[in-house]
Amino acid sequence: MTDEKTALTRPAAKLTHAGALIALQAAVRRAEAMGVPQNITIVDEGGNLLAFIRMDGAKxxxxxxxxxxxxxxASHRQPTSRLDPxxxxxxxxxxGGRLTNLEGGFPIILDGMCVGGIGVGSGKGSEDxxxxxAALAALGAQV
Structure with a gap:
C-alpha cells in the first residue's frame, strides 16, 4: 500500500512567509540603495501572493x-524576458493577461525546486x- 501512495504524491518544498519577508526586505534595501522605488511581489510556486510592497514613489x-x-x-520556472517574442x-x-515577458521576474529555486517567484516593477528593466x-541572493536561491 505504501508504494501505491508514493506513486500518487511527491514531496514538495514550500516557501514560507518568513522566507518571502527575507526576500522582500533584501529587495527593498537594494531599491533604496539605488534610489529607485519599486513594487515588489513574491508568490509561491502556484502563483499565490505571499508578500507585496509598493514603496513610496513607485509607479x-x-x-x-x-x-x-x-x-x-514561477509558472515557467525561468526568468521573464526569455519567452519567444x-x-x-x-x-x-x-x-488572461497574467503572463508577461517584461524583465524583472525570476523563479525562486532552492535546492533545485521552484518554490515561488519574484517580480519587480517600476524602474528600468535592468533596475528591476x-x-x-538581491532578493534571490538573500535566500541563497539560484539565479
Missing part, C-alpha cells in the same frame, strides 16, 4: 506588472532585475 500600475512577472517566472501576445491572451537578484 501605481507597476503593481500589476510586478505581480505578472512573479507569476510568469513571437508568442508573447498569444501567451498573454491565453493566460538588480532588485530581484
Amino acid at each position: 501605481l500600475l507597476s503593481r500589476e506588472t510586478s505581480l505578472s512577472k512573479a507569476i510568469s517566472a 513571437a508568442l508573447e501576445v498569444k501567451l498573454a491572451i491565453a493566460s 532585475v538588480e532588485v530581484a537578484q
Whole structure:
C-alpha cells in the first residue's frame, strides 16, 4: 500500500512567509540603495501572493506588472524576458493577461525546486532585475 501512495504524491518544498519577508526586505534595501522605488511581489510556486510592497514613489500600475512577472517566472520556472517574442501576445491572451515577458521576474529555486517567484516593477528593466537578484541572493536561491 505504501508504494501505491508514493506513486500518487511527491514531496514538495514550500516557501514560507518568513522566507518571502527575507526576500522582500533584501529587495527593498537594494531599491533604496539605488534610489529607485519599486513594487515588489513574491508568490509561491502556484502563483499565490505571499508578500507585496509598493514603496513610496513607485509607479501605481507597476503593481500589476510586478505581480505578472512573479507569476510568469514561477509558472515557467525561468526568468521573464526569455519567452519567444513571437508568442508573447498569444501567451498573454491565453493566460488572461497574467503572463508577461517584461524583465524583472525570476523563479525562486532552492535546492533545485521552484518554490515561488519574484517580480519587480517600476524602474528600468535592468533596475528591476538588480532588485530581484538581491532578493534571490538573500535566500541563497539560484539565479
